[in-house]
Structures are given as C-alpha cells and as structure tokens.
Amino acid sequence: MAARSYGQYCGVTTAVELIGERWALLIVRDLLVGPRRYTDLKQGLPRIPTNILSTRLKELQAGGVVRRVPRRNCGLVYELTAYGRELEPIVLAVGRWGFRSMGEPAADDVVTGDSLTMALRTAFQMDAAAAHPETVYDVHVGDVALRAFAGPQGLRVVQLAPPAPPVGGVLPTGEPDLSIAAGPGIRHLISGELAPQAAVDDGVVHVIAGDTTLLERFAATFHIDAAATSTLAV
Known part of the structure; x- marks a missing residue:
C-alpha cells in the first residue's frame, strides 16, 4: 500500500491511497494495454524517475492491483490482476472527462x-x-x-x-x-x-x-x- 494515509474510512479514500499517488494511474493505463516489462514501462513514461517507478510498482503489487509474472521469451513482466482490470471503465471514464480540458499540448x-x-x-x-x-x-x-x-x-x-x-x-x-x-x-x-x-x-x-x-x-x-x-x- 502507498505510504500516505488520509485517515478516513471511505472507499474513495482507499482507492486514492491505492492509485492516487503520482504516476500510479498512468502505470495502470499502460498495463491496461497489455503486460509490460519494467523497461517497457520506463520507456512509455519517459519522465518517471526509476526509483518512483519501482516504488509505485511495489505499492500496486501490495495493493493487489498489479502482479509480476514470468513470460516466455520476455522474462518477468508486470500485468494487472483481475482486481486491477476492474479499473478499465474507470480509467476510460477519467480519460473522457479529462479530454474536455486538455487544451493545446506543451512543446x-x-x-x-x-x-x-x-x-x-x-x-x-x-x-x-x-x-x-x-x-x-x-x-x-x-x-x-x-x-x-x-x-x-x-x-x-x-x-x-x-x-x-x-x-x-x-x-x-x-x-x-x-x-x-x-x-x-x-x-x-x-x-x-x-x-x-x-x-x-x-x-x-x-x-x-x-x-x-x-x-x-x-x-x-x-x-x-x-x-x-x-x-x-x-
């Protein structure tokens, strides 16, 4: 679980503690496309510091959202658990909501x-x-x-x-x-x-x-x- 606690007994609070830390939801987004090696995740999130990526993956594993499994010819990969895949409609809804405020991209x-x-x-x-x-x-x-x-x-x-x-x-x-x-x-x-x-x-x-x-x-x-x-x- 994430180290931060909001000190409230609430489902929304628990969800934020699981996936609300910086970069966590983007890791979930990329894993919704498919299993990824650590290097694939780093390449897909080029600005994430390596220590933060490692920390978030450990937190998501501890929360039952992500697991690390062996894949033939790929070594160890990260993939969403069944519990983690339940986030798909939520992530898509967040994407639609955010689309309306995107504005123009930065350089x-x-x-x-x-x-x-x-x-x-x-x-x-x-x-x-x-x-x-x-x-x-x-x-x-x-x-x-x-x-x-x-x-x-x-x-x-x-x-x-x-x-x-x-x-x-x-x-x-x-x-x-x-x-x-x-x-x-x-x-x-x-x-x-x-x-x-x-x-x-x-x-x-x-x-x-x-x-x-x-x-x-x-x-x-x-x-x-x-x-x-x-x-x-x-």
Whole structure:
C-alpha cells in the first residue's frame, strides 16, 4: 500500500491511497494495454524517475492491483490482476472527462503507443462501429502508428510503430481500409469541433491511403463530445 494515509474510512479514500499517488494511474493505463516489462514501462513514461517507478510498482503489487509474472521469451513482466482490470471503465471514464480540458499540448509533451491506444479506446463508440462491417484504420501521430480494427465485435488496437513490446502480440498483415496521419489537432476531429472534410482542408488530418469517405465513419466511431455535461442527477 502507498505510504500516505488520509485517515478516513471511505472507499474513495482507499482507492486514492491505492492509485492516487503520482504516476500510479498512468502505470495502470499502460498495463491496461497489455503486460509490460519494467523497461517497457520506463520507456512509455519517459519522465518517471526509476526509483518512483519501482516504488509505485511495489505499492500496486501490495495493493493487489498489479502482479509480476514470468513470460516466455520476455522474462518477468508486470500485468494487472483481475482486481486491477476492474479499473478499465474507470480509467476510460477519467480519460473522457479529462479530454474536455486538455487544451493545446506543451512543446515537450509526447504521445506514446500506449497513451494513443487508450485514447482510441476512450473515444470508441460501440453503436457507431456496430453499424458497419469491421473497418481497419491505421492512425499515425508523430512517431506512433496504430492499427485499429473497429466493428460489431468491438475494438482491437495493435501498435505498428515504434515496435511494440514483445508481450504485445503479433503484427497484423494486409492493408488498412483507411490510413491517416495527424498531430495533436486530431482531438478537434474526435470532439466534433471540426468536420472530417474541414479537418482535411485545414491540414489537421492527412489521408495517406484508402477510401477517403471512411473518414466520416472514423469520426463517428471515435468521438467524445468535448462540450458535453454530466446528466447524472445528484
């Protein structure tokens, strides 16, 4: 458990003590994509000090959120326990909530394969995807390239570049239905602030290959209304 105690007997307090320390939730975010070696986690969180990464992993293990297990050809890896995986809808909801306040990126902000994967999962709209046969999208943001399979069966995302960690699975073959490149401004397409054609006209999104009309489907499949307000009653 984390060393800090808030001295309150409450489920929210316990949750914050488990995953509220600096970097802890980002470690969980990356492990939701898949098991990772220590070096993979460090690479995906380039600003985290090594001593803090080690400490957070020990705390998350002690709290039953993360475990360390051997994997063939990979050595020891960290993965979420069943209890830890229950955080997935919470992390996705936090991502949607935070999306509305992101603003413009700082000059030294980075996008990683895991962070972009979780961004797509955060924005994924099952109803829109289920209305069409499975569609394959390649999404390039900076040095990161992902292949997303979206359709009635849900969403599957595979990292193409940089090379995914060896525990990340087998690279897909074949060509995507649509391949696009974008910078951080892609959030304006995902939020609906920019229509697909306007995003292309403004240079926010570049169509590399495939059927350009599928950009409309992409925008419907990956969407977060940045202006939405909560409808939960108090």
